[in-house]
Amino acid sequence: MRDGRGREMTDCPLCRDPGGRLLWQDDCCRLVLVDDPDYPGFCRVIWRRHAAEMSDLSATEQRHLMAVVFAAEKALRLTLRPDKINLASLGNVVPHLHWHVIPRWQDDRHFPNPVWGGEMRQPAPRRPVDVQALLAAFSGILAGGQEAE
Numbered sequence: 327m328r329d330g331r332g333r334e335m336t337d338c339p340l341c342r343d344p345g346g347r348l349l350w351q352d353d354c355c356r357l358v359l360v361d362d363p364d365y366p367g368f369c370r371v372i373w374r375r376h377a378a379e380m381s382d383l384s385a386t387e388q389r390h391l392m393a394v395v396f397a398a399e400k401a402l403r404l405t406l407r408p409d410k411i412n413l414a415s416l417g418n419v420v421p422h423l424h425w426h427v428i429p430r431w432q433d434d435r436h437f438p439n440p441v442w443g444g445e446m447r448q449p450a451p452r453r454p455v456d457v458q459a460l461l462a463a464f465s466g467i468l469a470g471g472q473e474a475e
């Protein structure tokens with residue numbers, strides 16, 4: 327197996343494991359739920375094959391990946407009503423393009439910093455995400471661009 331820049335990768339964690347609780351997948355990418363009690367609903371959209379940069383994908387692939395990311399964002403807004411959504415694509419460690427889709431609250435552990443930044447406070451406990459509701463919203467939006475509240 328090679329990474330997005332043609333280097334040999336012998337043990338890639340995102341080829342070996344889903345990288346979270348698998349919620350949905352197709353031939354190109356998957357949606358996983360990150361297990362972080364401070365950030366219920368924290369999801370990642372992970373591209374299946376090795377590609378390091380968005381511009382390594384074809385235009386069709388780029389549109390597909392972003393459609394999945396935006397469906398995840400919208401589904402999180404509908405089910406959790408966070409104060410903000412953070413979208414981030416870093417990928418400095420693994421050669422799989424992936425987008426973090428992170429619901430944020432003004433009283434969460436790091437707000438207004440990124441979740442990887444300095445802690446600001448001890449957050450109040452949060453209710454876990456309703457995974458079935460999230461998945462139903464995500465599937466509906468992805469299938470038909472559903473905007474219903």
Ligand SMILES: [Zn+2]
Nearest residue numbers: 338340341422
């Ligand atoms: Zn891999």
